[in-house]
Amino acid sequence: NSGVVCLLRPLLLDVVPSIRQTAALALGRLADYDVELAEAIVKAGILPQLICSLPQENRYYKKTAAFVLRAIAKHSPQLAQAIVQCGALEMLVICLEDFDPGVKEGAAWAFGYIARHNPELSQAVVDAGAVPLLVLCIQEPEIALKRIAASTLSDISKHSPELAQTVVDAGAIAHLAQMIPNPDAKLKRQVLSALSQIAKHSVDLAELVVEAEIFPVVLTCLKDSDEYVKKNGATLIREIAKHTPELSQLIVNSGGVAAVIDCIGSCRGTVRLPGIMTLGYVAAHSENLSMAVIVSKGIPPLCVCLLEEHEDHIKAAAAWALGQIGRHTTEHARHVAVANVLPTLLDIFVDTRSSEDLKTKASGFKALKNILQKCTYLPALEPLLHEAPPTIMKHIIGQFSKVLPHDSKARRLFVTTGGLKKVQEIQAEPGSLLQEYINTINNCYPEEIVR
Amino acid sequence: RAIDEDRKIKYEAAVKIQRWFRACRVRVYLRHLAKMAVLIQKWWRGYLRRKLFKGIVETAYYIKKQEFYNEMAVRIQKTWRGYYIRKYIHNYYALKKYLRAVSVNNELVRHELQEFAEMKENEEKMKDLEKKEKEKKYRARKMHYLLSTEQIPGIYNSPFRKSPDQMELLLQKSKPLTHRKQQVKNPVADELYGWPTCKEPPAFIKSLPLLPAGRQKPQGPFRDPAEVLQQRYKPVEPTLRVRESMYSPPAKAREPSQRKEWKDPIHDNEFLPFSSYHKKYEKYEPSLFKSDKYGKEAYGTKYFREVYPKKWIADK
Numbered sequence: 045n046s047g048v049v050c051l052l053r054p055l056l057l058d059v060v061p062s063i064r065q066t067a068a069l070a071l072g073r074l075a076d077y078d079v080e081l082a083e084a085i086v087k088a089g090i091l092p093q094l095i096c097s098l099p100q101e102n103r104y105y106k107k108t109a110a111f112v113l114r115a116i117a118k119h120s121p122q123l124a125q126a127i128v129q130c131g132a133l134e135m136l137v138i139c140l141e142d143f144d145p146g147v148k149e150g151a152a153w154a155f156g157y158i159a160r161h162n163p164e165l166s167q168a169v170v171d172a173g174a175v176p177l178l179v180l181c182i183q184e185p186e187i188a189l190k191r192i193a194a195s196t197l198s199d200i201s202k203h204s205p206e207l208a209q210t211v212v213d214a215g216a217i218a219h220l221a222q223m224i225p226n227p228d229a230k231l232k233r234q235v236l237s238a239l240s241q242i243a244k245h246s247v248d249l250a251e252l253v254v255e256a257e258i259f260p261v262v263l264t265c266l267k268d269s270d271e272y273v274k275k276n277g278a279t280l281i282r283e284i285a286k287h288t289p290e291l292s293q294l295i296v297n298s299g300g301v302a303a304v305i306d307c308i309g310s311c312r313g314t315v316r317l318p319g320i321m322t323l324g325y326v327a328a329h330s331e332n333l334s335m336a337v338i339v340s341k342g343i344p345p346l347c348v349c350l351l352e353e354h355e356d357h358i359k360a361a362a363a364w365a366l367g368q369i370g371r372h373t374t375e376h377a378r379h380v381a382v383a384n385v386l387p388t389l390l391d392i393f394v395d396t397r398s399s400e401d402l403k404t405k406a407s408g409f410k411a412l413k414n415i416l417q418k419c420t421y422l423p424a425l426e427p428l429l430h431e432a433p434p435t436i437m438k439h440i441i442g443q444f445s446k447v448l449p450h451d452s453k454a455r456r457l458f459v460t461t462g463g464l465k466k467v468q469e470i471q472a473e474p475g476s477l478l479q480e481y482i483n484t485i486n487n488c489y490p491e492e493i494v495r
Numbered sequence: 496r497a498i499d500e501d502r503k504i505k506y507e508a509a510v511k512i513q514r515w516f517r518a519c520r521v522r523v524y525l526r527h528l529a530k531m532a533v534l535i536q537k538w539w540r541g542y543l544r545r546k547l548f549k550g551i552v553e554t555a556y557y558i559k560k561q562e563f564y565n566e567m568a569v570r571i572q573k574t575w576r577g578y579y580i581r582k583y584i585h586n587y588y589a590l591k592k593y594l595r596a597v598s599v600n601n602e603l604v605r606h607e608l609q610e611f612a613e614m615k616e617n618e619e620k621m622k623d624l625e626k627k628e629k630e631k632k633y634r635a636r637k638m639h640y641l642l643s644t645e646q647i648p649g650i651y652n653s654p655f656r657k658s659p660d661q662m663e664l665l666l667q668k669s670k671p672l673t674h675r676k677q678q679v680k681n682p683v684a685d686e687l688y689g690w691p692t693c694k695e696p697p698a699f700i701k702s703l704p705l706l707p708a709g710r711q712k713p714q715g716p717f718r719d720p721a722e723v724l725q726q727r728y729k730p731v732e733p734t735l736r737v738r739e740s741m742y743s744p745p746a747k748a749r750e751p752s753q754r755k756e757w758k759d760p761i762h763d764n765e766f767l768p769f770s771s772y773h774k775k776y777e778k779y780e781p782s783l784f785k786s787d788k789y790g791k792e793a794y795g796t797k798y799f800r801e802v803y804p805k806k807w808i809a810d811k
Contacts, residue, residue: 099742138742155521263604267612269619296597299604306605332590340601 048074049081049088056093061102068094068108076115082123086116098135110139110150112158121161124335128158128165133172140177144187152181152189156196163203170200174213176198182219191231194220198238205245210253212242221256229270236265238275244283250291254284259294263303271315274307278318285322289329296333301326301340308345315360316349324365331372338369338376343383350388360407363389367411374420381424386415390428390436413439420447422454429466437470438478445481448488455488461473464489632669635662639671 055067071090080117085091092107093342099107113132117124132154139151155174159166181193195363197216201208216238223235239258243250265277281300285292295301301323308319323342327334346369349362366389370380380386393408419425425440432440444463450453458464467485470478510755581587643649651660739746 100740102740132802260604263608264611267608269615297600299600300602303595303608306608332593335590335594336597339598413708 049084049090051087053093054091061105064101065105065108066106068112072108072112072115075112076118079119081437082116082119085112086123086126091116091127091132095130095132095135099138103142103147105153106139106142107144107150108146110136110147110154114150114154114394117154117157118160121165124158124161124165128168133158133168133174136287137172137174139178140174140181145184145189148181148184149186149189149192152178152192152196156192156199159196160199162493163207166200166203166207166487170210175200175216179214179216179219182216184224187228187231190223191228191234194223194231194234194238198234198241201238202241202244205249208242208245208249212249217242217253217256221253221258221261224258224261224265224318229268229273232265232268232273233270233276236262236273236280240276240280240283243280245285247291250287253280254291254294259298259300263298263300266303267305274311275315275318278304278307278315278322278367282318282322282325286325289333290332291380292326292329295326296336301337301342305340305342307344308349313353314355314358316353317361320346320349320358320361320365324361324368327365328368331376334369336374338379341370343380343385347383347385347388350385350392363392363411364407367407370411371414371418374418377415377419378421380415381419381421384424386412386419386424387427387431389415390431393493394431409435412436416440416443419443422447422457426458426461426463429463438481441467441470441481441485445484448485459489631665635665635669636672637671639666642666 049071052067052071055063056071058064058067068198071085071094075085091113094112098106098109113136115129117127135153139147142148142151155169155178157468159169169403175197178193178196181189182197184190195212197220202213220235220239223231226232226235238255243253262277262280265273268274268277281295281304285295285326304319304322308316308323309320323337323346327342343366346362346366350359350366353359353362366380366385370377389408393405393412413436416425416436420443422444425443428436428440429444444458444467448458466486467482470482641649641651643652643659649663649666650653651666653660653662
């Protein structure tokens, strides 16, 4: 702070190479530590001097310079923009073309941090011609270089479909897919995240990713010992499943649903979230697919998630997924109801603690409504009758009024469990839907019982 | 006057009667006319309707037939649609089969994944075990002095035990470690290049490797060590071409001429640096007489005809 930057500046232009390198290293470490120092460095106009002599320097200097750029770029988009405006991107591309893997790693890392912030910066990185070089870097044997290149590609392609298309056009998907079976955990994390960022934008990109024959191999990632590898694998499957029913069908056919369910069962916390959403998306497309999810024993883990998890958004996701499974036909709703999950959903909806999080309440409510509209499994509906608020009560009573006129045993059960009494206690405005349902129910029974 | 009035009355009566009679006649005539008009209209209308009747009957018949056909068509379409959808689109049995297949596939996948996870765990365990073994062996090598001798039993070989301890056996097997050669470490180099991928610091040798202090000078006409070291560690003075990097302006300027040379070479023969170079490449071809299935025959090169000095006559 105390003029250190001004002192270091002339050292950068010194004759002896090792002084230059040490000065650059010092600048890099300063910028890495604190945002204000990074801004001071940019304001002092050191960057052009750092970069101008870069092509002639040796590899240690290039590595240090890449370190400085990356340390500055990581703090904020404005600093990254300043770096781009100095013309640093061309120099970094020259570094990427160098033979030494350390230099390439530094350059790729700097690109990654620049491209991370927003789409314009990513576009600038792509325009500098970095993407083909990054794809070449991925093919190099050093694991650290592969990791960094994969993470940079992931950062570039996450912003928009055009950028993802550029990455795909450079032929990245085949190489990324080849690296999935690699034993290194961090590399797998980055590769899976890159593929999922590519696949999330559109159906064509997702199909391209699937055509790279990832399918049985990705399932082994779901069994990895590293939590984040599991999470990224589940994210990749989710991004593929959410586009069309055909892709979800593909996932079901290759046994992906079973693997995802096992993965949910074995993890705890936010790692479960992509897996839960995958099940929701698959079940949402069609009733055959949701039947497939039910058949693969998907409902028990979701119930367990609902009960165990403390985080609101995971509960909301689990509730949403259950709603998607149960909303198609009575069969599906029956499977969901048999798993004894409706009281839990009701609790989530009614609970005052989750009243701040509208998402939880809204998703719980919608899920409950969707399932109830198709549920004809009366033993599960009865406990709800006693506790439900009026908005839900309407649906429950509606279901009862649909089933009771036809089933005598159910009628007897309804009376003996005190359901009829409860129905009488409900007050509804005459002429409303609720009153009609109540009338239908009352009509099923002889007069004395009703009174 | 009474006759006048009488005549008037009779006259008026006659007028009345005549009037009445004429009115009757006119009325009858009008009635007749009306009747005739009605008759004509009746016949005309009947004629027209009879003409149209055929058309009406045909249309009604046609409509009735169409209704009938529509009914029948609806019946056919109803049964066909039910059949088709139940067979192909919402095929219940196919769905059941598919779900069963899905669950079977899931079982397979789960099984395989379980095996894979177990294999991975086993690998990890093996790696851990190997590491531990290595560590044990290394420690045994380091502590080889704890081995028991004839006089003094070692730590692991108590006289009260029936057989010596595992460690004892390990110590017996292990080879003691030798002194590690002293490595020159440049402290400055360490600081600068502490990155994992940068393995070799630049060779700035500031201090020479230290020889032991009380070393006797080796006998013989050896050169002064300082001179030797100076010659050995003279700093590299690379040529101008090597010193410049690939991207500097002179290098770039040289590039087009290099390319041109590559493009139009003067001759294509390989450049042979020395005149006797080609001679080295002249391969020796062994003669057919002396080469055999199992290699060169020794006769002719290693030995010639057998010599029997006892049979020689000349010296006797």
